[in-house]
Amino acid sequence: MTDPFTAQSTAIKLAELSHEIEELESSRQAILQRLDKLRALVLTSGNRALTARASVDFLTDHLTEIAFAQVRLLEAEVREIASGLESLSRESVTLAFESGSLDDTMAEVEDEIERISGLVLDGNCKPSRGH
Secondary structure (H helix, E strand, O other), rough: OOOOHHHHHHHHHHHHHHHHHHHHHHHHHHHHHHHHHHHHHHHHHHHHHHHHHHHHHHHHHHHHHHHHHHHHHHHHHHHHHHHHHHHHHHHHHHHHHHHHHHHHHHHHHHHHHHHHHHHHHOOOOOOOOOO
């Protein structure tokens, strides 16, 4: 390697390679910085996603509890209304029976009044129905 031309050529190539290595190293550093920023953004996004999911889960549980409570209240109200309807049904059957009995009694009373009136006024009497 005593040739000055070869030595100079080799020195130039080494300088170029050194420069390229420096450029590659700075590119590698830039890529590493970008990766670190992206990793930080992914972690932040993941934390936000976990927080949002936890909030949604909490809200879902809360709404479910409220819905079940409302359903229980509605069921109790329906039972109460059904009980009231049963009571009204029994009362209406009783009233219908009493109304029929009252109609029969009124018809008997009218017949009796008519018979008594006939006796008092004309002396005519409609035969009694067995009373």
